Amino acid sequence: MSESPTKINLLGLSPTKLEDFFEQMGEKRFRATQVLKWLHQQGASSFDEMTNISKALRARLAEMAEIREPEILLDKVSKDGTRKWVIRMDGGSAIEMVLIPDGDRRTLCVSSQVGCSLDCSFCSTGKQGFNRNLSTAEIIAQLRVAIRAYGPFDPSERRVSNVVLMGMGEPLMNFDNVVDATQLMMDDNAYGLSKRRVTLSTAGVVPALDRLREVSDVSLAISLHAPNNALRNELVPINKRYPIEELIAACNRYLEGLNDKRVITVEYTLIEGVNDQPEHARELVKVLRQVPCKLNLIPFNPFPNSDYRRPSEGAIQRFKDIMLKASIITTVRRTRGDDVDAACGQLVGQVEDRTRRSQKYIPVVQEEPVHGKSQRL
Numbered sequence: 001m002s003e004s005p006t007k008i009n010l011l012g013l014s015p016t017k018l019e020d021f022f023e024q025m026g027e028k029r030f031r032a033t034q035v036l037k038w039l040h041q042q043g044a045s046s047f048d049e050m051t052n053i054s055k056a057l058r059a060r061l062a063e064m065a066e067i068r069e070p071e072i073l074l075d076k077v078s079k080d081g082t083r084k085w086v087i088r089m090d091g092g093s094a095i096e097m098v099l100i101p102d103g104d105r106r107t108l109c110v111s112s113q114v115g116c117s118l119d120c121s122f123c124s125t126g127k128q129g130f131n132r133n134l135s136t137a138e139i140i141a142q143l144r145v146a147i148r149a150y151g152p153f154d155p156s157e158r159r160v161s162n163v164v165l166m167g168m169g170e171p172l173m174n175f176d177n178v179v180d181a182t183q184l185m186m187d188d189n190a191y192g193l194s195k196r197r198v199t200l201s202t203a204g205v206v207p208a209l210d211r212l213r214e215v216s217d218v219s220l221a222i223s224l225h226a227p228n229n230a231l232r233n234e235l236v237p238i239n240k241r242y243p244i245e246e247l248i249a250a251c252n253r254y255l256e257g258l259n260d261k262r263v264i265t266v267e268y269t270l271i272e273g274v275n276d277q278p279e280h281a282r283e284l285v286k287v288l289r290q291v292p293c294k295l296n297l298i299p300f301n302p303f304p305n306s307d308y309r310r311p312s313e314g315a316i317q318r319f320k321d322i323m324l325k326a327s328i329i330t331t332v333r334r335t336r337g338d339d340v341d342a343a344c345g346q347l348v349g350q351v352e353d354r355t356r357r358s359q360k361y362i363p364v365v366q367e368e369p370v371h372g373k374s375q376r377l
């Protein structure tokens with residue numbers, strides 16, 4: 001996105017903020033509904049397209065505001081249909097986003113920050129350090145880019161059926177912008193996705209989880225990755241501040257009052273010899289009994305300069321079987337898009353880094369899905 005500091009980017013205004021914006025202009029609040037539809041359902045990129053708005057108002061809008069989108073630096077389709085984009089944001093930094101088709105679902109994995117401050121030991125985004133938060137407009141622009149990649153906007157088509165905030169960054173460390181973006185995703189005048197189809201994934205910023213519940217009922221995934229605090233402190237350092245028992249308690253508070261039988265998705269990256277042993281599985285059962293949840297096992301995806309390895313298929317299956325025997329709903333996430341470096345934990349964003357990486361990177365070739373059945377994110 002090229003910067004234009006004097007103009008407000010309308011892509012970044014939540015439904016309420018867009019209403020406020022029109023009110024401040026001395027206009028009726030319902031203008032917000034019209035403009036939301038133009039922006040997010042018709043994919044308008046100029047005010048001239050907004051034909052149910054008077055020319056005079058369009059001219060005023062063009063003076064004060066803009067519709068600013070990122071530049072697409074790279075657009076790659078994997079042999080399994082997974083599509084990855086690298087897009088350039090304000091100030092020149094780049095982020096990655098991934099669309100994962102799976103039957104009639106097309107799940108967009110969206111980034112919320114450039115880099116990440118949490119430094120989880122198995123995640124390549126964390127290894128880059130933290131650059132900055134994405135604005136609401138930059139988060140929403142990822143959806144627009146993905147929708148438009150398949151032709152002119154057509155609200156009757158659900159080109160993106162699900163959004164997961166599982167790309168680069170920790171969404172709860174960019175609280176306001178992420179909340180505004182998820183509101184746009186779920187608003188009927190914008191992308192109209194149900195709250196079950198928008199999932200925020202967090203490493204467990206406990207106070208922010210409580211705040212989130214006050215303003216949103218988006219679906220929740222937590223990155224657990226370890227069944228006890230000693231191990232989780234190593235893998236997910238934020239655990240030292242908010243240990244497992246506090247995180248589980250926060251999840252239960254989050255579900256309270258939702259009244260729709262929703263559960264938390266627990267993500268657990270399986271790393272050979274680190275957290276993939278039967279005793280880890282048995283300990284995990286005890287933790288997961290404390291909260292309504294389903295478990296998503298994610299075989300580790302390697303990246304350069306990491307000593308971790310993906311467990312064998314046998315070890316993955318053994319872990320899964322222990323969970324299933326304990327009646328924990330468990331799926332194994334298939335590795336998707338690894339031929340275009342689009343798999344979980346491989347997103348890095350910087351084009352320069354990627355170039356260097358393609359020279360160093362030895363992909364783990366995996367012809368068959370880890371788990372035969374198609375994976376629900």
Ligand code: SAH
Pocket residue numbers: 122123124165166167168169170171201202203221222223224267268269298299300301302303344345346
């Ligand atoms: N910060 C948020 C959102 C980032 S997505 C969070 O921690 O939830 C993070 C998810 O990506 C993790 O839960 C994990 O499932 C996955 N992930 C990260 N690095 C990975 C790797 N190297 N291999 C497999 N999955 C990884």
